Amino acid sequence: MAATVIGQGITIEGEVTSEDEVVVSGVLRGTLTVEGPVTVESDGVVEADIGAHTVAIGGAVTGNVTASERVDLLAGGRLVGDVKAARLTIADGASFKGNVDMDV
Protein backbone atom coordinates (compact mmCIF):
# COMPACT_ATOMS: atom_id res chain seq x y z
CA MET A 1 0.00 0.00 0.00
CA ALA A 2 2.09 2.73 -1.28
CA ALA A 3 1.18 6.13 -0.10
CA THR A 4 0.51 8.97 -2.44
CA VAL A 5 3.34 11.42 -2.18
CA ILE A 6 3.00 14.92 -3.50
CA GLY A 7 6.64 15.77 -3.36
CA GLN A 8 8.56 18.98 -3.53
CA GLY A 9 8.23 20.67 -6.87
CA ILE A 10 4.76 19.29 -7.43
CA THR A 11 1.82 21.63 -7.68
CA ILE A 12 -1.69 20.29 -7.83
CA GLU A 13 -4.67 22.51 -8.44
CA GLY A 14 -7.93 20.69 -8.16
CA GLU A 15 -9.60 17.91 -6.32
CA VAL A 16 -7.62 15.10 -4.76
CA THR A 17 -9.30 12.00 -3.39
CA SER A 18 -7.50 8.96 -2.10
CA GLU A 19 -8.24 5.68 -0.39
CA ASP A 20 -4.78 5.56 1.15
CA GLU A 21 -2.33 7.73 2.96
CA VAL A 22 -1.37 11.03 1.37
CA VAL A 23 1.85 12.86 2.11
CA VAL A 24 2.14 16.43 0.93
CA SER A 25 5.56 18.02 0.57
CA GLY A 26 4.57 20.15 -2.40
CA VAL A 27 1.75 22.52 -3.09
CA LEU A 28 -1.89 21.57 -3.15
CA ARG A 29 -4.77 23.90 -3.91
CA GLY A 30 -8.35 22.73 -3.99
CA THR A 31 -9.76 19.95 -1.87
CA LEU A 32 -8.18 16.90 -0.28
CA THR A 33 -10.37 14.00 0.74
CA VAL A 34 -8.65 10.91 2.08
CA GLU A 35 -9.89 7.75 3.74
CA GLY A 36 -6.58 7.35 5.50
CA PRO A 37 -4.03 9.55 7.18
CA VAL A 38 -2.86 12.85 5.74
CA THR A 39 0.58 14.21 6.49
CA VAL A 40 1.60 17.70 5.55
CA GLU A 41 5.37 17.82 5.69
CA SER A 42 7.31 20.89 6.76
CA ASP A 43 7.75 21.93 3.12
CA GLY A 44 4.17 21.26 2.23
CA VAL A 45 1.74 24.02 1.43
CA VAL A 46 -1.94 23.16 1.36
CA GLU A 47 -4.60 25.67 0.47
CA ALA A 48 -7.50 23.32 0.63
CA ASP A 49 -10.17 21.88 2.80
CA ILE A 50 -8.93 18.59 4.18
CA GLY A 51 -11.11 15.65 5.09
CA ALA A 52 -9.35 12.55 6.39
CA HIS A 53 -9.11 9.89 9.06
CA THR A 54 -6.16 11.56 10.76
CA VAL A 55 -4.33 14.72 9.85
CA ALA A 56 -0.78 15.62 10.84
CA ILE A 57 0.30 19.14 9.97
CA GLY A 58 3.94 20.09 9.95
CA GLY A 59 3.70 22.59 7.13
CA ALA A 60 1.34 25.36 6.18
CA VAL A 61 -2.35 24.68 5.80
CA THR A 62 -5.01 27.19 4.91
CA GLY A 63 -8.47 25.71 4.99
CA ASN A 64 -10.84 23.79 7.14
CA VAL A 65 -9.64 20.48 8.53
CA THR A 66 -12.07 17.71 9.32
CA ALA A 67 -10.84 14.43 10.74
CA SER A 68 -12.85 11.44 11.87
CA GLU A 69 -10.10 10.42 14.29
CA ARG A 70 -7.58 13.13 15.20
CA VAL A 71 -5.67 16.22 14.13
CA ASP A 72 -2.07 16.77 15.18
CA LEU A 73 -0.61 20.22 14.68
CA LEU A 74 3.11 19.57 14.88
CA ALA A 75 5.92 21.92 15.89
CA GLY A 76 6.56 24.29 13.03
CA GLY A 77 3.12 23.61 11.67
CA ARG A 78 0.87 26.46 10.71
CA LEU A 79 -2.88 26.21 10.35
CA VAL A 80 -5.37 28.87 9.41
CA GLY A 81 -8.85 27.44 9.41
CA ASP A 82 -11.40 25.64 11.45
CA VAL A 83 -10.76 22.21 12.92
CA LYS A 84 -13.42 19.62 13.44
CA ALA A 85 -12.11 16.46 15.07
CA ALA A 86 -12.61 14.20 18.07
CA ARG A 87 -9.06 14.79 19.22
CA LEU A 88 -6.72 17.68 18.64
CA THR A 89 -3.13 18.21 19.74
CA ILE A 90 -1.23 21.44 19.18
CA ALA A 91 2.49 21.10 19.69
CA ASP A 92 4.71 23.77 21.15
CA GLY A 93 5.86 26.04 18.34
CA ALA A 94 2.85 25.49 16.16
CA SER A 95 0.71 28.36 15.05
CA PHE A 96 -3.00 28.11 14.70
CA LYS A 97 -5.80 30.49 13.92
CA GLY A 98 -9.34 29.25 13.76
CA ASN A 99 -12.16 27.58 15.56
CA VAL A 100 -12.14 24.16 17.11
CA ASP A 101 -15.12 21.85 17.14
CA MET A 102 -14.53 18.67 19.14
CA ASP A 103 -18.09 17.45 19.26
CA VAL A 104 -18.22 13.80 18.48
Next chain:
Amino acid sequence: MSDSIISAGCTIVGKVSADTDLVVEGHVDGQLSSTGNVVIGAGATVKSDVTAERIEVSGAVKGDLRGRDSLLLEDGARVVGDVTAPTIGIRPGALMRGKVETDAPSATPTRTAAVRRPAPREEPKPAAKPAAKKTTAKKTARKAPSPVMPKAGRTGKKAATKKRAPSKRATKKTTRKKAPAPVVPALKKRTKKTSKRRAR
Protein backbone atom coordinates in the same frame (compact mmCIF):
# COMPACT_ATOMS: atom_id res chain seq x y z
CA MET B 1 10.59 10.29 -0.22
CA SER B 2 11.84 12.61 -2.89
CA ASP B 3 9.92 10.92 -5.68
CA SER B 4 6.34 11.93 -6.05
CA ILE B 5 3.83 9.15 -6.37
CA ILE B 6 0.17 9.34 -7.13
CA SER B 7 -0.67 5.90 -5.90
CA ALA B 8 -3.44 3.54 -6.83
CA GLY B 9 -6.62 4.59 -5.11
CA CYS B 10 -5.74 8.25 -5.45
CA THR B 11 -7.72 10.41 -7.84
CA ILE B 12 -6.75 13.90 -8.88
CA VAL B 13 -9.18 16.04 -10.80
CA GLY B 14 -7.43 19.19 -11.88
CA LYS B 15 -4.05 20.43 -12.84
CA VAL B 16 -0.83 18.73 -11.84
CA SER B 17 2.43 20.48 -12.57
CA ALA B 18 5.77 19.15 -11.43
CA ASP B 19 9.39 20.23 -11.45
CA THR B 20 10.50 16.73 -10.55
CA ASP B 21 9.91 13.16 -11.55
CA LEU B 22 6.42 11.87 -11.06
CA VAL B 23 4.98 8.38 -10.90
CA VAL B 24 1.30 7.92 -11.52
CA GLU B 25 -0.35 4.71 -10.39
CA GLY B 26 -3.76 6.22 -9.74
CA HIS B 27 -6.14 8.42 -11.67
CA VAL B 28 -5.55 11.86 -13.07
CA ASP B 29 -8.25 13.81 -14.86
CA GLY B 30 -7.27 17.22 -16.06
CA GLN B 31 -3.80 18.30 -16.97
CA LEU B 32 -0.43 16.78 -16.22
CA SER B 33 2.80 18.57 -16.98
CA SER B 34 6.29 18.06 -15.68
CA THR B 35 9.75 19.36 -16.42
CA GLY B 36 11.07 15.99 -15.27
CA ASN B 37 10.15 12.45 -16.14
CA VAL B 38 6.68 11.02 -15.84
CA VAL B 39 5.96 7.34 -15.41
CA ILE B 40 2.38 6.22 -15.88
CA GLY B 41 2.14 2.85 -14.21
CA ALA B 42 0.25 -0.23 -15.27
CA GLY B 43 -2.80 0.43 -13.13
CA ALA B 44 -3.01 4.12 -13.87
CA THR B 45 -5.75 5.82 -15.83
CA VAL B 46 -4.97 9.29 -17.06
CA LYS B 47 -7.52 11.41 -18.88
CA SER B 48 -5.46 14.42 -19.66
CA ASP B 49 -2.76 15.80 -21.86
CA VAL B 50 0.66 14.86 -20.52
CA THR B 51 3.75 16.96 -21.11
CA ALA B 52 7.13 16.00 -19.70
CA GLU B 53 10.79 15.56 -20.49
CA ARG B 54 10.49 11.82 -20.75
CA ILE B 55 7.27 9.87 -20.55
CA GLU B 56 6.91 6.18 -19.88
CA VAL B 57 3.47 4.71 -20.23
CA SER B 58 2.37 1.31 -19.02
CA GLY B 59 -1.20 2.26 -18.18
CA ALA B 60 -4.14 3.87 -19.89
CA VAL B 61 -4.01 7.40 -21.22
CA LYS B 62 -6.71 9.35 -22.99
CA GLY B 63 -5.12 12.55 -24.14
CA ASP B 64 -2.18 13.89 -26.05
CA LEU B 65 1.32 12.91 -24.95
CA ARG B 66 4.18 15.29 -25.58
CA GLY B 67 7.68 14.31 -24.59
CA ARG B 68 10.41 16.91 -24.93
CA ASP B 69 13.08 14.23 -24.94
CA SER B 70 11.46 10.86 -25.49
CA LEU B 71 8.34 8.82 -25.17
CA LEU B 72 8.00 5.12 -24.50
CA LEU B 73 4.84 3.04 -24.66
CA GLU B 74 5.47 -0.13 -22.74
CA ASP B 75 3.74 -3.47 -23.02
CA GLY B 76 0.21 -3.06 -21.72
CA ALA B 77 0.01 0.64 -22.45
CA ARG B 78 -3.27 1.89 -23.90
CA VAL B 79 -3.13 5.35 -25.40
CA VAL B 80 -5.87 7.22 -27.20
CA GLY B 81 -4.49 10.51 -28.38
CA ASP B 82 -1.74 12.10 -30.36
CA VAL B 83 1.85 11.35 -29.46
CA THR B 84 4.69 13.78 -30.05
CA ALA B 85 8.35 13.48 -29.11
CA PRO B 86 11.76 13.56 -30.78
CA THR B 87 12.12 9.89 -29.95
CA ILE B 88 9.17 7.56 -29.66
CA GLY B 89 9.21 3.91 -28.73
CA ILE B 90 6.23 1.58 -28.91
CA ARG B 91 6.88 -1.85 -27.49
CA PRO B 92 5.01 -4.93 -28.67
CA GLY B 93 1.83 -5.23 -26.67
CA ALA B 94 1.22 -1.52 -26.44
CA LEU B 95 -2.01 -0.26 -27.94
CA MET B 96 -2.45 3.21 -29.26
CA ARG B 97 -4.84 5.16 -31.43
CA GLY B 98 -3.81 8.58 -32.63
CA LYS B 99 -1.27 10.52 -34.55
CA VAL B 100 2.42 9.91 -34.04
CA GLU B 101 4.89 12.69 -34.67
CA THR B 102 8.61 12.23 -34.09
CA ASP B 103 9.47 15.83 -34.64
CA ALA B 104 8.97 19.27 -33.20
CA PRO B 105 5.73 20.80 -34.45
CA SER B 106 6.82 23.38 -37.03
CA ALA B 107 5.55 22.21 -40.43
CA THR B 108 2.00 23.50 -40.15
CA PRO B 109 2.54 27.14 -41.25
CA THR B 110 4.50 26.18 -44.40
CA ARG B 111 1.73 23.82 -45.44
CA THR B 112 -0.90 26.50 -45.30
CA ALA B 113 1.34 28.89 -47.26
CA ALA B 114 1.90 26.30 -49.98
CA VAL B 115 -1.82 25.79 -50.40
CA ARG B 116 -2.36 29.45 -51.25
CA ARG B 117 -0.67 29.29 -54.65
CA PRO B 118 -3.55 29.88 -57.10
CA ALA B 119 -3.97 33.64 -57.46
CA PRO B 120 -6.55 35.63 -59.42
CA ARG B 121 -5.17 36.39 -62.89
CA GLU B 122 -6.00 39.16 -65.37
CA GLU B 123 -9.64 39.49 -64.49
CA PRO B 124 -9.69 43.24 -63.80
CA LYS B 125 -7.84 44.18 -67.01
CA PRO B 126 -10.30 42.81 -69.59
CA ALA B 127 -13.16 44.10 -67.49
CA ALA B 128 -11.77 47.65 -67.63
CA LYS B 129 -10.91 47.76 -71.34
CA PRO B 130 -14.22 46.63 -72.76
CA ALA B 131 -16.00 48.92 -70.32
CA ALA B 132 -14.46 51.88 -72.10
CA LYS B 133 -15.05 50.43 -75.57
CA LYS B 134 -18.55 49.31 -74.78
CA THR B 135 -19.78 52.82 -74.83
CA THR B 136 -18.20 53.42 -78.23
CA ALA B 137 -19.58 50.15 -79.44
CA LYS B 138 -23.03 51.15 -78.32
CA LYS B 139 -22.74 54.52 -79.96
CA THR B 140 -21.53 53.02 -83.18
CA ALA B 141 -24.20 50.42 -83.01
CA ARG B 142 -26.82 53.12 -82.55
CA LYS B 143 -25.29 55.39 -85.14
CA ALA B 144 -24.75 52.59 -87.57
CA PRO B 145 -27.47 52.57 -90.17
CA SER B 146 -30.03 49.97 -89.34
CA PRO B 147 -30.04 48.31 -92.76
CA VAL B 148 -26.42 47.22 -92.33
CA MET B 149 -27.23 44.88 -89.48
CA PRO B 150 -29.76 42.66 -91.18
CA LYS B 151 -27.56 42.51 -94.24
CA ALA B 152 -24.57 41.32 -92.22
CA GLY B 153 -26.76 38.74 -90.54
CA ARG B 154 -28.01 37.41 -93.80
CA THR B 155 -24.61 37.20 -95.39
CA GLY B 156 -23.25 35.68 -92.16
CA LYS B 157 -25.45 32.66 -92.61
CA LYS B 158 -24.05 32.03 -96.02
CA ALA B 159 -20.45 33.19 -95.80
CA ALA B 160 -17.47 32.62 -93.51
CA THR B 161 -18.44 35.43 -91.17
CA LYS B 162 -20.65 33.07 -89.18
CA LYS B 163 -18.77 33.50 -85.95
CA ARG B 164 -19.20 37.21 -85.64
CA ALA B 165 -22.56 37.41 -87.22
CA PRO B 166 -24.60 36.01 -84.33
CA SER B 167 -22.89 38.34 -81.86
CA LYS B 168 -23.97 41.26 -83.95
CA ARG B 169 -27.40 40.03 -84.51
CA ALA B 170 -27.80 39.41 -80.82
CA THR B 171 -28.92 42.28 -78.68
CA LYS B 172 -26.48 44.74 -77.17
CA LYS B 173 -26.25 42.74 -73.96
CA THR B 174 -24.47 39.81 -75.56
CA THR B 175 -22.10 42.03 -77.49
CA ARG B 176 -21.05 43.67 -74.28
CA LYS B 177 -19.96 40.40 -72.74
CA LYS B 178 -17.88 39.19 -75.65
CA ALA B 179 -14.93 41.48 -76.31
CA PRO B 180 -16.56 44.23 -78.29
CA ALA B 181 -13.27 45.79 -79.42
CA PRO B 182 -13.36 44.19 -82.90
CA VAL B 183 -16.93 45.23 -83.39
CA VAL B 184 -16.14 48.52 -85.06
CA PRO B 185 -13.61 47.19 -87.62
CA ALA B 186 -15.76 44.15 -88.10
CA LEU B 187 -18.60 46.35 -89.19
CA LYS B 188 -16.40 48.04 -91.74
CA LYS B 189 -14.95 44.75 -92.95
CA ARG B 190 -18.30 43.21 -93.33
CA THR B 191 -19.65 46.13 -95.12
CA LYS B 192 -16.66 45.87 -97.44
CA LYS B 193 -17.15 42.16 -97.85
CA THR B 194 -20.80 42.49 -98.41
CA SER B 195 -20.14 45.22 -100.91
CA LYS B 196 -17.64 42.96 -102.66
CA ARG B 197 -20.11 40.14 -102.61
CA ARG B 198 -22.72 42.39 -103.96
CA ALA B 199 -20.28 43.30 -106.66
CA ARG B 200 -19.79 39.65 -107.43
